[in-house]
Amino acid sequence: MNRNRGGIARSLLRGQRANPSRWHVITGAPCSGKTTAIKHLQGLGYDVVHEVARAYMDEQLQQGKTIQQVRGDELAFERRILEKNIQIESCLSEGAFIFLDRAVPDSIAYFKLAGFDPVEPLQYSRMFRYGKIFLFERLDFQPDAVRIDPEEKLEALENFLLESYQGLGYDVIRVPPLQVEDRVALVLDRIKM
Numbered sequence: 001m002n003r004n005r006g007g008i009a010r011s012l013l014r015g016q017r018a019n020p021s022r023w024h025v026i027t028g029a030p031c032s033g034k035t036t037a038i039k040h041l042q043g044l045g046y047d048v049v050h051e052v053a054r055a056y057m058d059e060q061l062q063q064g065k066t067i068q069q070v071r072g073d074e075l076a077f078e079r080r081i082l083e084k085n086i087q088i089e090s091c092l093s094e095g096a097f098i099f100l101d102r103a104v105p106d107s108i109a110y111f112k113l114a115g116f117d118p119v120e121p122l123q124y125s126r127m128f129r130y131g132k133i134f135l136f137e138r139l140d141f142q143p144d145a146v147r148i149d150p151e152e153k154l155e156a157l158e159n160f161l162l163e164s165y166q167g168l169g170y171d172v173i174r175v176p177p178l179q180v181e182d183r184v185a186l187v188l189d190r191i192k193m
Helices: 007-015 034-043 052-062 074-091 106-113 119-125 151-167 180-191
Strands: 023-027 047-049 098-101 133-136 172-175
Touching: 023 034, 023 151, 023 180, 034 047, 034 098, 034 180, 052 074, 074 106, 074 119, 106 119, 106 151, 133 151, 133 180, 151 172, 172 180
Parallel strands: 023 098, 023 133, 047 098, 133 172
Antiparallel strands: none
Protein backbone atom coordinates (compact mmCIF):
# COMPACT_ATOMS: atom_id res chain seq x y z
CA MET A 1 0.00 0.00 0.00
CA ASN A 2 1.06 3.53 -0.66
CA ARG A 3 2.26 5.11 2.58
CA ASN A 4 0.22 8.23 1.99
CA ARG A 5 -3.09 6.49 1.41
CA GLY A 6 -2.73 3.20 3.28
CA GLY A 7 -3.29 4.50 6.81
CA ILE A 8 -6.89 3.30 7.04
CA ALA A 9 -5.97 -0.13 5.72
CA ARG A 10 -3.01 -0.52 8.08
CA SER A 11 -5.04 0.52 11.12
CA LEU A 12 -7.84 -1.87 10.13
CA LEU A 13 -5.36 -4.70 9.72
CA ARG A 14 -4.32 -4.22 13.32
CA GLY A 15 -7.97 -4.46 14.37
CA GLN A 16 -8.97 -7.21 11.90
CA ARG A 17 -12.74 -6.59 11.61
CA ALA A 18 -13.43 -10.11 10.44
CA ASN A 19 -16.88 -10.73 11.91
CA PRO A 20 -19.44 -12.10 9.47
CA SER A 21 -21.56 -9.28 8.14
CA ARG A 22 -24.80 -8.69 6.29
CA TRP A 23 -22.83 -7.44 3.31
CA HIS A 24 -23.46 -9.61 0.27
CA VAL A 25 -21.08 -9.57 -2.70
CA ILE A 26 -22.06 -9.81 -6.33
CA THR A 27 -18.96 -10.60 -8.35
CA GLY A 28 -18.10 -11.89 -11.80
CA ALA A 29 -16.16 -11.06 -14.92
CA PRO A 30 -17.03 -7.95 -16.95
CA CYS A 31 -20.29 -8.44 -18.88
CA SER A 32 -21.74 -10.80 -16.32
CA GLY A 33 -24.69 -8.56 -15.44
CA LYS A 34 -23.45 -7.58 -11.97
CA THR A 35 -24.05 -3.88 -12.36
CA THR A 36 -27.51 -4.40 -13.87
CA ALA A 37 -28.44 -6.60 -10.90
CA ILE A 38 -27.02 -4.07 -8.42
CA LYS A 39 -29.06 -1.29 -10.05
CA HIS A 40 -32.15 -3.50 -9.93
CA LEU A 41 -31.58 -4.19 -6.22
CA GLN A 42 -31.12 -0.48 -5.62
CA GLY A 43 -34.40 0.16 -7.43
CA LEU A 44 -36.07 -2.28 -5.05
CA GLY A 45 -34.85 -0.17 -2.13
CA TYR A 46 -31.74 -2.09 -1.06
CA ASP A 47 -28.53 -0.31 -0.09
CA VAL A 48 -25.75 -0.96 -2.60
CA VAL A 49 -22.11 -0.10 -3.21
CA HIS A 50 -21.32 0.38 -6.88
CA GLU A 51 -18.16 -0.97 -8.52
CA VAL A 52 -15.15 1.17 -7.65
CA ALA A 53 -13.00 0.27 -10.67
CA ARG A 54 -15.67 1.13 -13.22
CA ALA A 55 -16.43 4.48 -11.55
CA TYR A 56 -12.72 5.30 -11.37
CA MET A 57 -12.10 4.41 -15.04
CA ASP A 58 -15.17 6.33 -16.23
CA GLU A 59 -14.01 9.37 -14.24
CA GLN A 60 -10.53 9.20 -15.78
CA LEU A 61 -11.96 8.81 -19.30
CA GLN A 62 -14.17 11.87 -18.73
CA GLN A 63 -11.01 13.81 -17.85
CA GLY A 64 -9.64 13.02 -21.31
CA LYS A 65 -7.38 10.07 -20.53
CA THR A 66 -7.39 6.91 -22.63
CA ILE A 67 -7.98 3.50 -21.09
CA GLN A 68 -4.34 2.70 -21.92
CA GLN A 69 -3.21 5.72 -19.87
CA VAL A 70 -5.50 4.83 -16.97
CA ARG A 71 -4.25 1.23 -16.87
CA GLY A 72 -0.72 1.91 -18.13
CA ASP A 73 0.88 1.01 -14.80
CA GLU A 74 -1.24 -2.05 -14.03
CA LEU A 75 0.16 -2.61 -10.53
CA ALA A 76 -0.46 1.02 -9.52
CA PHE A 77 -3.97 0.79 -10.99
CA GLU A 78 -4.81 -2.43 -9.12
CA ARG A 79 -3.44 -1.00 -5.87
CA ARG A 80 -5.53 2.15 -6.33
CA ILE A 81 -8.70 0.08 -6.73
CA LEU A 82 -7.78 -2.08 -3.72
CA GLU A 83 -7.20 1.03 -1.59
CA LYS A 84 -10.49 2.61 -2.68
CA ASN A 85 -12.41 -0.60 -1.88
CA ILE A 86 -10.78 -0.80 1.56
CA GLN A 87 -11.65 2.83 2.28
CA ILE A 88 -15.28 2.33 1.28
CA GLU A 89 -15.76 -0.94 3.14
CA SER A 90 -14.08 0.40 6.27
CA CYS A 91 -16.76 3.13 6.43
CA LEU A 92 -19.75 0.78 6.08
CA SER A 93 -21.80 -0.04 9.14
CA GLU A 94 -21.07 -3.59 10.25
CA GLY A 95 -24.76 -4.27 10.86
CA ALA A 96 -26.02 -2.76 7.61
CA PHE A 97 -27.64 -4.95 4.97
CA ILE A 98 -25.76 -4.05 1.77
CA PHE A 99 -25.08 -5.49 -1.67
CA LEU A 100 -21.58 -4.81 -3.03
CA ASP A 101 -20.69 -4.79 -6.72
CA ARG A 102 -17.31 -6.44 -6.09
CA ALA A 103 -15.43 -6.39 -2.79
CA VAL A 104 -11.85 -6.33 -1.53
CA PRO A 105 -11.21 -10.05 -2.35
CA ASP A 106 -11.84 -9.36 -6.04
CA SER A 107 -8.40 -7.72 -6.03
CA ILE A 108 -6.82 -11.13 -5.41
CA ALA A 109 -8.18 -12.31 -8.76
CA TYR A 110 -7.18 -9.14 -10.58
CA PHE A 111 -3.63 -9.28 -9.18
CA LYS A 112 -3.35 -12.92 -10.31
CA LEU A 113 -4.77 -12.11 -13.73
CA ALA A 114 -2.14 -9.39 -14.19
CA GLY A 115 0.65 -11.75 -13.06
CA PHE A 116 1.29 -10.01 -9.71
CA ASP A 117 1.80 -11.69 -6.35
CA PRO A 118 -1.59 -11.41 -4.59
CA VAL A 119 -0.14 -11.34 -1.06
CA GLU A 120 -1.21 -7.72 -0.51
CA PRO A 121 -4.89 -8.09 -1.47
CA LEU A 122 -5.00 -11.48 0.26
CA GLN A 123 -3.87 -9.87 3.51
CA TYR A 124 -6.44 -7.08 3.26
CA SER A 125 -9.20 -9.49 2.21
CA ARG A 126 -9.10 -10.99 5.70
CA MET A 127 -10.18 -7.66 7.23
CA PHE A 128 -13.87 -8.25 6.55
CA ARG A 129 -16.26 -11.17 6.43
CA TYR A 130 -19.14 -11.10 4.01
CA GLY A 131 -22.55 -12.72 4.15
CA LYS A 132 -23.11 -14.45 0.82
CA ILE A 133 -20.94 -14.41 -2.29
CA PHE A 134 -22.71 -14.57 -5.65
CA LEU A 135 -20.63 -15.25 -8.76
CA PHE A 136 -22.55 -14.08 -11.79
CA GLU A 137 -21.71 -16.19 -14.82
CA ARG A 138 -20.87 -14.32 -18.01
CA LEU A 139 -23.41 -13.09 -20.52
CA ASP A 140 -22.68 -12.31 -24.17
CA PHE A 141 -19.69 -9.97 -24.19
CA GLN A 142 -20.48 -6.34 -25.04
CA PRO A 143 -17.22 -4.38 -25.45
CA ASP A 144 -17.14 -0.67 -24.64
CA ALA A 145 -14.51 1.99 -23.81
CA VAL A 146 -13.57 0.14 -20.60
CA ARG A 147 -14.30 -3.50 -21.50
CA ILE A 148 -11.40 -4.30 -23.79
CA ASP A 149 -10.25 -7.72 -22.57
CA PRO A 150 -10.42 -10.81 -24.81
CA GLU A 151 -12.84 -13.65 -24.01
CA GLU A 152 -10.13 -16.02 -22.70
CA LYS A 153 -8.99 -13.38 -20.21
CA LEU A 154 -12.55 -13.01 -18.93
CA GLU A 155 -12.81 -16.77 -18.47
CA ALA A 156 -9.55 -16.80 -16.50
CA LEU A 157 -10.79 -13.92 -14.35
CA GLU A 158 -14.02 -15.76 -13.56
CA ASN A 159 -11.98 -18.77 -12.42
CA PHE A 160 -9.64 -16.59 -10.32
CA LEU A 161 -12.64 -14.91 -8.65
CA LEU A 162 -14.11 -18.30 -7.74
CA GLU A 163 -10.74 -19.52 -6.39
CA SER A 164 -10.13 -16.29 -4.47
CA TYR A 165 -13.38 -16.39 -2.52
CA GLN A 166 -13.24 -20.16 -1.98
CA GLY A 167 -9.65 -19.79 -0.74
CA LEU A 168 -10.94 -17.39 1.92
CA GLY A 169 -13.45 -20.01 3.09
CA TYR A 170 -16.60 -18.81 1.33
CA ASP A 171 -19.20 -20.99 -0.33
CA VAL A 172 -19.65 -19.26 -3.67
CA ILE A 173 -23.13 -19.31 -5.16
CA ARG A 174 -23.01 -19.40 -8.95
CA VAL A 175 -25.76 -17.41 -10.67
CA PRO A 176 -26.43 -18.58 -14.24
CA PRO A 177 -27.31 -16.28 -17.14
CA LEU A 178 -30.99 -15.41 -16.63
CA GLN A 179 -33.18 -12.34 -16.93
CA VAL A 180 -32.18 -9.75 -14.33
CA GLU A 181 -35.41 -10.21 -12.37
CA ASP A 182 -34.77 -13.95 -12.13
CA ARG A 183 -31.17 -13.44 -11.04
CA VAL A 184 -32.20 -10.96 -8.35
CA ALA A 185 -34.95 -13.33 -7.17
CA LEU A 186 -32.37 -16.13 -6.91
CA VAL A 187 -30.03 -13.88 -4.90
CA LEU A 188 -32.76 -12.77 -2.51
CA ASP A 189 -34.02 -16.35 -2.11
CA ARG A 190 -30.53 -17.59 -1.19
CA ILE A 191 -30.22 -14.87 1.43
CA LYS A 192 -33.66 -15.88 2.73
CA MET A 193 -34.78 -12.40 3.66
